[in-house]
Structure formats: structure tokens, C-alpha cells
Amino acid sequence: MANEVILGEAPKAVLTPSGGKPKGKDWPSFLKLAPGLILLGIIFGVPLAWLLRMSFNTGLPGGGIEEGLSLNSYSTFFEASFNLELIWRTLGLGIVVTAGAFLLGYPLALFLLRTQSKWKSLLLVLALAPLLTSAVVRTFGWIVILGDRGIINEALMGMGIISTPLSLANNELGVAIALTEILMPYMILTVATGSSRLNDAVLEASATLGGNTVQTFFRVILPLTLPGILTGCLLVFVLTISSFVTPALVGGGRVFLLATEIYDQAVQSLNWPLASAISFILIALFAGVLVGYQRLMARLDWNRS
Amino acid sequence: MKTKVLKRWLILAGVFLLFIFLLAPIIITVIISFSADNILRFPPSGWSLKWYGEVFANRDFAGAFRVSLVVASGASLLAAAVSIPAAMAIARGNFRGKAAVESFFLAPLLVPAIVVGLGLLLVFSPLGLKGTYQGLILANAGLVIPYIIRTTLLSLTTMDARCEEAAQTLGARPLTVFRTVTLPLIIPGVLSGVVLAFLLTFDEAVVSLFLVSSRVRTLPIAMFDYVQTRTDPQLAAVSTLLIVLSLVIVVIIERIMGLRRVLR
Numbered sequence: 037m038a039n040e041v042i043l044g045e046a047p048k049a050v051l052t053p054s055g056g057k058p059k060g061k062d063w064p065s066f067l068k069l070a071p072g073l074i075l076l077g078i079i080f081g082v083p084l085a086w087l088l089r090m091s092f093n094t095g096l097p098g099g100g101i102e103e104g105l106s107l108n109s110y111s112t113f114f115e116a117s118f119n120l121e122l123i124w125r126t127l128g129l130g131i132v133v134t135a136g137a138f139l140l141g142y143p144l145a146l147f148l149l150r151t152q153s154k155w156k157s158l159l160l161v162l163a164l165a166p167l168l169t170s171a172v173v174r175t176f177g178w179i180v181i182l183g184d185r186g187i188i189n190e191a192l193m194g195m196g197i198i199s200t201p202l203s204l205a206n207n208e209l210g211v212a213i214a215l216t217e218i219l220m221p222y223m224i225l226t227v228a229t230g231s232s233r234l235n236d237a238v239l240e241a242s243a244t245l246g247g248n249t250v251q252t253f254f255r256v257i258l259p260l261t262l263p264g265i266l267t268g269c270l271l272v273f274v275l276t277i278s279s280f281v282t283p284a285l286v287g288g289g290r291v292f293l294l295a296t297e298i299y300d301q302a303v304q305s306l307n308w309p310l311a312s313a314i315s316f317i318l319i320a321l322f323a324g325v326l327v328g329y330q331r332l333m334a335r336l337d338w339n340r341s
Numbered sequence: 342m343k344t345k346v347l348k349r350w351l352i353l354a355g356v357f358l359l360f361i362f363l364l365a366p367i368i369i370t371v372i373i374s375f376s377a378d379n380i381l382r383f384p385p386s387g388w389s390l391k392w393y394g395e396v397f398a399n400r401d402f403a404g405a406f407r408v409s410l411v412v413a414s415g416a417s418l419l420a421a422a423v424s425i426p427a428a429m430a431i432a433r434g435n436f437r438g439k440a441a442v443e444s445f446f447l448a449p450l451l452v453p454a455i456v457v458g459l460g461l462l463l464v465f466s467p468l469g470l471k472g473t474y475q476g477l478i479l480a481n482a483g484l485v486i487p488y489i490i491r492t493t494l495l496s497l498t499t500m501d502a503r504c505e506e507a508a509q510t511l512g513a514r515p516l517t518v519f520r521t522v523t524l525p526l527i528i529p530g531v532l533s534g535v536v537l538a539f540l541l542t543f544d545e546a547v548v549s550l551f552l553v554s555s556r557v558r559t560l561p562i563a564m565f566d567y568v569q570t571r572t573d574p575q576l577a578a579v580s581t582l583l584i585v586l587s588l589v590i591v592v593i594i595e596r597i598m599g600l601r602r603v604l605r
Binding site: 062063065066067068069071072073074075076079080082083084086087097140142144147150159160161162164165167168169170171172173174175176177178179180181183185186187190216217220221225226228229261274276277280281284285288295297298302303308312315318319322326335 | 451482547554578580584600605
């Protein structure tokens with residue numbers, strides 16, 4: 037890989053105006069940026085603005101929309117206890133999946149960081165490749181594994197351990213298991229790429245100074261990998277609370293979350309104002325988590341310097 | 342000494358189990374796709390290729406595959422066309438608010454796909470873009486701009502910019518410099534970004550869900566609809582074909598740039 041060589045040494049080159057007057061005119065920066073900015077505007081800017089406006093309208097039964105500037109959609113949402121449960125269930129799922137992805141992904145990431153195996157790069161690709169496999173495909177795989185007549189239940193019943201199938205799918209448990217596996221590679225990725233300061237030297241130093249395994253873990257390894265862990269947790273959490281395909285399929289229409297409710301309101305009930313309002317509640321949760329993450333990261337930096 | 346060996350084996354066993362968990366749905370799907378049974382059963386009672394035959398004979402999947410191919414190609418090329426100049430401007434240009442522009446280009450990764458999908462439904466419906474190739478291509482191109490910008494920027498900032506300078510001093514016009522010097526040097530980044538974009542748009546299943554119609558429907562959406570009505574090994578066969586596509590693209594990216602650097 038030729039570009040690997042350049043990577044290490046190349047100084048951040050700065051393009052300085054050279055002596056000779058360049059022939060021909062280069063496009064000004066704004067012309068180069070314009071097409072991309074326009075496309076992003078069409079795909080993200082306009083729809084988000086439209087959604088915000090829509091959320092202040094009022095949905096009428098049967099798909100009608102009463103134009104106006106009211107908070108009716110928001111108050112309708114917060115008045116129903118079913119909807120408040122949606123928020124708690126979504127956040128709860130986010131916490132469970134984040135914890136699961138951390139508990140399973142972190143040890144694997146540490147192993148991949150420290151292993152001397154000649155298979156190291158193959159193992160790393162194997163751990164990350166699932167990220168590039170369709171979510172629909174992996175969700176289908178989990179249905180085959182967790183379903184009432186899935187692999188686990190058939191095996192357990194075949195061995196006579198249980199007589200009726202365990203409910204592993206069509207509920208929160210199945211969704212949590214599938215999402216943990218689907219999002220775990222993000223945790224591995226952020227810990228494995230964000231922990232370059234964890235090297236032989238610091239581990240040797242810890243050993244020389246008489247640190248045992250537990251001390252080395254809590255006072256050297258954990259602090260050095262903490263930024264990667266936090267970024268991984270952030271990614272897994274926000275991707276969980278906005279995930280739709282896995283809850284819809286593994287949940288079998290029986291797991292109600294903010295994302296599934298947005299879809300149901302928009303496509304089944306045709307209540308676009310309410311769906312828009314729920315979208316902004318989801319975005320608010322996103323923003324809240326993001327701000328918390330940035331505060332934590334800033335504090336880590338501050339503690340270090 | 343003995344405890345050390347034991348510890349090593351325990352670690353290896355743990356790593357093995359974690360990999361099994363991580364790869365379980367993919368492995369199971371591939372195995373089931375060769376089943377001879379008419380229902381999902383594991384292990385299958387016999388083996389056959391009949392489900393692959395069914396997939397190729399299934400008009401729904403064949404049509405959806407064609408739609409996905411057109412949408413993914415169109416979207417990744419459109420995204421590349423707008424992202425490469427933008428990455429050039431961010432890496433080489435000298436203008437105010439550069440940091441803000443860069444983070445704006447990467448920001449879409451922070452908007453939940455389900456929200457983008459709903460927003461686009463609201464905007465595209467009155468414009469007649471719902472259920473059209475144009476609508477799907479535009480939406481998917483927007484979604485993958487950040488990925489192409491990122492890989493292209495990675496190449497642009499690690500290449501030696503003095504090469505461009507030299508060509509310029511020797512009298513090459515800007516477009517010639519770009520074509521003969523810059524582009525060949527950043528091609529790994531551009532290519533990684535484009536194949537990644539192709540794969541991501543080929544697999545995209547949330548935003549597209551709001552934008553498809555019964556006539557123009559992408560493969561992941563056809564699969565999504567299929568799972569909701571029935572589950573048989575046919576879906577495992579389609580899935581296996583998609584897994585093979587992912588595998589090919591993973592190998593390409595790993596070869597030209599390294600998967601770890603492209604994904605982070």
C-alpha cells in the first residue's frame with residue numbers, strides 16, 4: 037500500500053503561492069462548495085425546516101391537516117401516557133444496548149489492539165465487516181436465531197430443557213440482543229482507533245512501577261481508552277434510539293419506540309403533524325446526549341492538561 | 342506457568358465466543374440459504390440450491406435489484422461529483438468559516454435517518470418525487486456525501502501538496518494540475534469513498550422506506566416487506582447474495598485504503 041508510507045512522515049504541507057503567476061484561473065472556493073451545499077440543503081436543510089413547520093400544524097382525523105402555529109401536536113403527544121412510555125422505553129433500550137455493546141465490544145477491542153497474532157488484521161476486518169452488511173440482512177439472521185421456532189428454541193426444546201418456546205423475539209429482549217450485535221462494531225471501531233496512546237511503553241512502565249493487573253487496568257488502560265469508549269457509547273446510544281429496521285422486524289410490530297411511532301403516525305395514521313413533532317422530540321434527545329458527551333470530553337481534556 | 346497458559350486459553354475462548362456472537366446472524370443466514378426445506382429450520386434436513394433459483398425467478402426481487410443498482414450507482418456518482426470539488430476547497434482553499442463548512446458537510450451523520458426519511462417524504466410528495474428514481478438518487482446521494490468527503494479529505498491532507506505546487510510553477514493550468522497530479526494521488530481515497538457510498542446506498546433501508554412506491558422499490562425495502570409477510574429460506578438466499586456484495590466491497594476497501602481508516 038503505497039499511501040501507507042506517505043502517511044507517517046508527510047508534514048502537513050501548506051500550499052504557498054509560488055513565484056510565477058499561475059496560468060488559467062482556479063475556481064473560487066464557493067463555486068467548488070456550492071453543489072455539495074445545495075444538495076445537502078435539499079436533503080437535510082429543507083426537510084428539517086419543513087418538518088419543524090409541520091409540527092406546529094394540527095393533525096385532523098383521517099389525514100387532514102389544520103394549518104396553524106400551535107403546539108397542539110406536542111401537547112397531544114405529552115398528554116398520553118402511552119407516548120411517555122415510548123420515551124422511557126426508547127431511552128431504556130438505548131442504555132441497555134450501549135451497556136451490552138460496551139461489555140462485549142470493549143474486551144474484544146482491547147484484545148484486537150494488543151494481540152501479537154499474525155491474524156490481527158484479518159480479525160480486525162472480521163470484527164468491522166459486519167458494519168458493511170445490510171441491517172435488514174443481519175436483522176433477518178436474528179429472527180432465524182431468536183424466533184419462536186428459531187434455532188435457540190428448537191435446540192432447547194429438542195434437548196428437552198424447555199417444553200414451550202421462550203419468547204426471545206417479538207419483544208424488547210430480542211430487539212436488545214439484535215441491536216447489541218448490530219451496533220457492537222462501532223464500539224470496537226472507536227476503541228481500536230482512538231486508543232493509539234495505549235502502547236507497550238506505558239504498560240511496561242506500569243509493570244516496572246509495581247502495578248498489578250487490576251491496578252494497570254484501572255489506572256492505565258481504562259483512562260487511556262476512555263475517549264474511545266465515550267465516543268463508542270455515544271454512537272451506539274444515538275443509533276439505538278433512532279433505529280427502526282431492527283425494532284420493526286425483530287419486534288414484530290409489538291415493540292413501540294419513538295422511531296416506530298414516527299413511521300406509524302406518518303404512514304399508517306397519516307398524522308404528519310404528530311409524526312413531525314415526535315421527530316423533533318427525538319432530535320431533542322439526540323442533542324441532549326450530544327451536549328452531555330461534549331461536556332464529558334471537555335472535562336477529560338481539562339483533567340489531563 | 343500453568344496459570345498463565347490457562348489464562349491465555351480462557352482469553353482465546355472468550356474472543357472466539359465474541360466473534361461467534363458478532364458473526365452469528367451472517368453465518369446462520371448463509372447456511373440456511375442452502376436449505377432444501379420449505380420452512381426455516383436449523384440445521385436444514387437437506388441441502389439444495391433451489392432457493393437461489395427461486396430468487397432469480399422472483400420478479401419482485403429481480404425488479405428491486407435493478408432499481409437498487411440504478412439508485413446506488415446514480416447516487417454514489419452524484420455524491421462523488423459534488424463531494425470531490427468540495428473536499429478540494431476545504432483542503433486547499435483559504436476562506437473564512439472553513440471549519441464551520443467542514444463540520445456542516447459531516448453533520449448529516451448526526452440526523453436520525455428516520456427523521457430525514459419523514460422530512461423528505463413531506464417535501465418530495467408535493468413535488469411528485471416520491472416513488473421516482475430521481476427522488477431516491479437525490480436522497481441517497483445526500484446521505485453519503487459525508488463519507489466521500491471524509492475519505493477524499495483524508496487523502497488530500499496526507500498527500501504531498503508540493504507536487505501540485507511544482508506542476509503549477511511549471512505552468513500547468515488548475516484543471517490540468519487536478520487531472521494529472523492531484524487526482525492520481527488521491528484516487529485511493531476517492532475510490533474507497535465511492536465504493537463505500539455504493540454499498541451504503543445499496544443497503545439503505547430507512548430513508549428509502551418513505552420514498553419508494555410499489556412500482557419503484559429498492560431491494561432492501563422489498564426484503565423488508567417480504568420478512569413482514571413470510572419467512573422462508575428464499576430471503577436467506579437474497580441475503581447471502583448481499584453478503585457476498587458486502588464482502589467484495591470490504592476486500593476492495595481493505596486493499597486500497599484500509600477498512601479501519603475509512604470507517605472511523
